[in-house]
Amino acid sequence: MADSVPVSDVVCVDDMGKARVMEPVLADKVSDLKDQCAEFLEDIELYRNAVDNFIGVLDNLATQIEREKRDAIIVSNELASLPIRTEQQMATLRSQIEQKTVELDRYRIEHRTLQKIESEQTDLINRLSFQN
Known part of the structure; x- marks a missing residue:
């Protein structure tokens, strides 16, 4: 048992009368480290919250960008x-104009024909009127 450490070197009594397994200076360092770790964890939690918000x-x-892209694509299309x-x-519209032009030509021809018939009938009425 050459590697064994005497109990008096491992167990100490602190200022408050508590038995400690380590030296008071080391215990204070451990306590400070524990406090620093707690602060570090709080900072990490704040950082995590900030990252989550971001x-x-x-x-x-x-x-919003996807919505705008979709709208832009629709407008582009x-x-x-x-x-x-x-x-x-x-x-x-060209086709309708052509159809209306053909219809107009047909109506003109029909109008001329009707005028001719009217003229012939007027002549006939006049001839018949003069014969009597």
Whole structure:
């Protein structure tokens, strides 16, 4: 038992009369270290809360950014389709103009025909009126 330490070197009595397993200077250092650890843990907890709040803010910003990106994509798609829709509307209007032009020509021909018939009937009425 050459490695054994005498009990008087390990067990001490502190100023308050408590038995200590270590020296008072070492016990004070351990107590200070314990206090520092508690403060460190409090600081770590504050840091964790700050990081959690920061992550929450970033999550909210990310959600807003995604919403804005989606809206921007929708607007971009609408702008990209605008020339196509305009061309389609122009083609539809051209087609309607052509149809109306053909209809107008048909009505003009029909009007001339009706005028001719009216003229012939007026002539016929006049001839018949003069014969009597």
